[in-house]
Amino acid sequence: MSDTKVYLLDGGSLVLDGFHVFWNRGPGGEIRFPVYSILIEHAEGRFLIDSGYDYDHVMKVLPFEKPQQSKAQTIPGALAELGLEPKDVGVVFNSHFHFDHCGGNKYLPHAKRICHKLEVPQTCSPEPFEVLGYSDVSFSVEAAETRGMTDQLIDGATRENTTFEGIEGDVELAKGVKLFFTPGHSIGHYNLLGEFGTRKPILFSIDAAYTQKSLETLCQASFHIDPDAGVQSMRRVKQLAEDHEADLMFSHDMENFKTYKTGTQFYR
């Protein structure tokens, strides 16, 4: 749509070892990387794609990821910078439920919630190697109850206001807001293409490719459930960027992130 605006909500940063960012390739050593959410102002409504991480959760469960997050880098804080409140978000879509993509969901009980239909069940019963990835279940009463982690829920969370509409396959969330099913990193992972009136489309790789180098070398993150599918999804990301003549934006690439528009700046 010609009046679509895309804002990147800076969500702070985390640290991982290089062997996590670049699976089996490294080199090892600490890498600090950005986390952000995507706010889409659209004729059909206001969409939030992902919601970053919760600082307290990370400090409690994964302090070794050394979170750095100001108040302005929380979902309420980032929205406030734009003169918005959480209740102004009409739809929240989660690319997947790793903790750094759903930590702000709890602030959005009024929004419609959408995700791949397998992501909530996976959060309820993660593989042993996924337990830390799916460690923030504050977005879902069902997941919190199933895993005995209801202490994470905030006041006012109910089954009703934390239930998701499950989708599958490629889906157009709104005109020109396209979700592409790209599993591997997680069982129901999506990435996102935003189309605009004038400028080139933007393809957000989300976690199919943390960084530009990841995509160039087909080196996925060490967090994955199906690395074979992960490689196919990376190839799909490349093909989508080519087919749509889209600019690529990466989810956790500090060098590139520094060149992205954030705060009150936006893409249109």
Place this chain on the structure above:
Amino acid sequence: MSDTKVYLLDGGSLVLDGFHVFWNRGPGGEIRFPVYSILIEHAEGRFLIDSGYDYDHVMKVLPFEKPQQSKAQTIPGALAELGLEPKDVGVVFNSHFHFDHCGGNKYLPHAKRICHKLEVPQTCSPEPFEVLGYSDVSFSVEAAETRGMTDQLIDGATRENTTFEGIEGDVELAKGVKLFFTPGHSIGHYNLLGEFGTRKPILFSIDAAYTQKSLETLCQASFHIDPDAGVQSMRRVKQLAEDHEADLMFSHDMENFKTYKTGTQFYR
């Protein structure tokens, strides 16, 4: 069989980062680990399970794994210590074709060769993330030709003397020498149970679990093609050990390896 003897052929050692040995868990830092092959003297013949790594290959392709291997730790050297020559081996079975399990195959052109039916095709067309794992193709003219790596072949290697009999599912290689299909680490990975006349059976986890800690924590190596299957295979290893009341022996566990019988000592 009551007169079965099992020798462990010490194949030297390699180094990996802790994040490779313990996927996504670590801690990071160098870990030196043993590599060994299993020689079974059996009423039905002399069986070699795996054949270690080739020093020159590792120095050329993966020198960062810092191989330490004496002449006595090559397949010909280890067999010589037992008064044997490579031609005395009747059957070589490879649990999978990662370079540290097939490097000595080239010395065994007279042996019958057996592996899972998917392992040679996978070596011919590995996933991008498997290329280093499957980097020693000297055991197969077919794989070497398919991948343009015929420089690895030694004089005398032919399609005929490097062709494998492909098996699938659980197979009893000889009476009391049982192969259990345990994929995940590789597409066609097997582990091994050896039964004896008097002593308890020995279950070799092979690479379904590099170390005792790996099995206890269900933490597979970061080298894998299907981590979901990898977890199931680890659970299967535990169950097999229990069902057969077997002693467990791990493939790459230095602390435990130091307690294993090697050289001219054997299990019977």
